[in-house]
Amino acid sequence: MTTPRPTTGTTEGARRRFARVSVRTRITVVIAVLTAGAMTGAGLLVYALESARIERQVTEQISQEIDEFRRLTVDPETGERFDDVGRVLEVFLTRNVPDDDEMLVGYVSGQTPTRTVNRYGQEVLDEPAYQAALDDLAGDGGTRVIESPTFGETWVTLVPVTDAQGDGALVIVNFLRDEHEELDGTLRTYTLIALLSLGLISTIAAFQSGRLLAPLRTLEEAAREITATDLSRRIPERGNDDITALTRTINGMLERLDAGFAAQRQFLDDAGHELKTPLTVLRGHLELLDPGDPEELAHTRELLLDETDRMSRLVGDLILLAKSRRPDFLVPGEVELAALTEAVLAKATALGERDWRLDAVARGRSVLDEQRITQALLQLADNAVKHTDPGAVVAIGSAVDDGQVVLWVRDTGDGIPPEDREAVLERFGRSQVRSGDDGFGLGLSIVSAIAQAHGGTVRIGEGEAGGAHVEVRLPVRTVDR
Template sequence: MTTTRRTAEATTTRTIEVPTTGATTDRRWPGRLSQISVRTRIVAVIAILMAVAMSGAGLLVYALEAARIERDVTDQIDQEIAEFRELTIDPLTGQPFDDVSRMLDVFLTRNVPGDDEMLVGYADDARPLRTRNPYGQEVLDEPAYQQAVDSPPVDGGTTVIASERFGEVWVTVVPVSNSDSQGSLVIVNFLEGEHEELQGTLSTYALVALMSLALITTIAGFQSGRLLAPLRTLEETARDITATGLSRRIPERGNDDITALTRTINLMLARLEAGFAEQRRFLDDAGHELKTPLTVLRGHLELLDVSDRDEVAETRVLLLDEVDRMARLVGDLTVLAKSRRPDFLAPGPVDLGQLTASLLAKARGLGDRDWRLDARAEGSTIVDEQRLTQAVLQLADNAVKHTAPGDTIALGSSLSNGTARVWVRDSGPGVPEHQRGSIFERFGRGDVHPGDEGFGLGLSIVQAIVIAHGGSVSVSDAEPAGALFELVLPTQEVSHGPHPDR
């Protein structure tokens, strides 16, 4: 196989044959990808990326070095041609060469070819004049070489020979002539040595790349196993957790993304555990409180003498009263159950001062007391007006139960520093220190006054409403005596400043 290449002296034309290979793809494996572990996928992706990167680097180096070899050979050919063109004077006579054979003989005598180069001169179809070369007569007897020399381009050029014996050989023919004779200088370059050196370098690179790939894959497998170990622990823990066993937690190690995920899941488990415990307590408390009225209903119905009209009428009144109590209990429990729902509140802008005055007017109907307004906020806030009204009136009703006619009950509000405060103050006996933590619990009650038919859910509802607003409720001693219940709600104020109203 031969191709023709022109040097800088003439236009070069080359024909390169590139073998093509077919490739087939197997489309059966994507469905099985979900069965492969994450660790294997990570290691496989790293190995593939490293293999592609190293292969790309190797191919790039090969292409660059091959181009460098061709560029160096071209420069060497151009240099030989330039030196040959500069030889115009015969050193013996000091006159221009009148014989092509003499000119070629002087050039071949002066120029010593490189290790992978051979210079051959032809004059008037005579026996070739040549210098030292690594292959000698064997190259001259190569049929491809003889064909390149016998039929060169008209203005000279380079022919690339793919010889089985010598590898890639570039044969450059430089024609020369004068009025009496003609000939040519043939520059032969052997690229096999350069290619063998390049292939040796690439073979070493491939071996090092394979060893590096194996090392990196091993390290990736070990490191990915360490990184994914918390996920395996998380999966095992999640498998063991049930609705009745939420107390387990996942060990937290390190300070990376997986540790953050572990911490988040532990917090979620804590919330779930608290939610389930709250539900169990709620059901236990509700069952306990409903048990008494149901027992009363059953007992009276079992002992009822249906033939006695007076007893039937009396029992009917008593049962209706118990049903009303159960309805109130169910209503209170429903409010507590809804307090954790996102739609429990319907917040909106509310003038806190006007709301305070309205609450005082509504509270006056709860009992014959000395109702007062301590202070009224000036400004608007974002709260659920109905729920806040429910909470404050519940505190007012509680104050009525613990005071006597003529005692003082006061309401007040303030708005400052992004905090809304609403309070109910009474002059009753107050709340003992040891009871202040329990009165806000469900069915938790302090001192029960005669005639108090509550269930101990009122203050729980108040606390649920305040917590839904993101605030808090507290009880302390009032001045000079009594109890002071204060609601603290974080909010955005428009204007603030308490306004005493006497």
């Protein structure tokens, strides 16, 4: 006994084969199938309506002939029926001229026709199907539809007439072959036009879908050319439709990926460059170290610990800069600006003996990361301490200006020359520094990264009494209640 094979694999295979078909081909096929279905349905509907119209027209024609014959059988002056069936049929057949698709036949007492008006002649009367229809209708009359191999669809209607002399009948024969042939010819013409239209619509659909999907092909080509070392390729944006919106979204994603990879490369370059010197120092001192000299051993130990601390600070700063582009870098919350400013000033006084002042405090609340902003302001305060003498003025303040939260630190120290103000915001960018400054040039870049993470900027200017005036400008954000 054989076990029937499951159809799941076959279905899955068909789906996979269909998935390999291009989207352009799928769209074209779907449009062609829908169009063909619509045209076929329209053709069938027209055929059905026209067939019904033909039958209704024949029925009306038969009813008209019957009404005329009934009126003829009654004397219009006396209202009495004619008593000669043969004479009535003779008069009716003489007066009426049938249409091309109609035939009138009169019978008296079952004898041969008294008169026949038709275009086919005796051939119709000898048709077996016609004779059979007459036999069926001989009693009560009525209409029969026969399918003649010679004349096609034919309607046979018998109207019985009786009088004192005997019985008779009027037979109305309608031939529908010409009407059906005309309808079939119209349908063939419609089919030809429909096929030509289907081909034209399919061609237009293929062309239009190819044009609309062109950005997707460009996207595919761009994706193939993008590598981990080159994310600079962008997709051209044309139009303002859904595909253009997708293209814009993909370009934005590529922009973020490019920035992320650039930050990663910069982190590796910076770390490799800045760690090379302290590692060289460590290796050199270890190679020259005399284990038997306790004094040299203690001196070298102190020097190596100092270099290790410097490397730890450097690595910590670089990691902070690398994290600044991550979505979880900030933990925002609603903060009272006045309390934040006063708290930063209180913490900054421990950085050095300076004339610490509070310039101004902003009133109100805003959504920001309190710890990161505090870190940025303390970094600015530490820079101010490094570039001022003991007792110099260092002030901290905040305000709300034109929809922005402005936080600043100013001092009366050396200041930053205008030509260096852009450079110091970059990694390892440094201006003129005092002797003994062991910084790496990452402080202001960290401040700038925190501001940018909040959607803000850093501005460097000159204080009223000289020195530097550094502002952190952030957009005011409130909590929706």
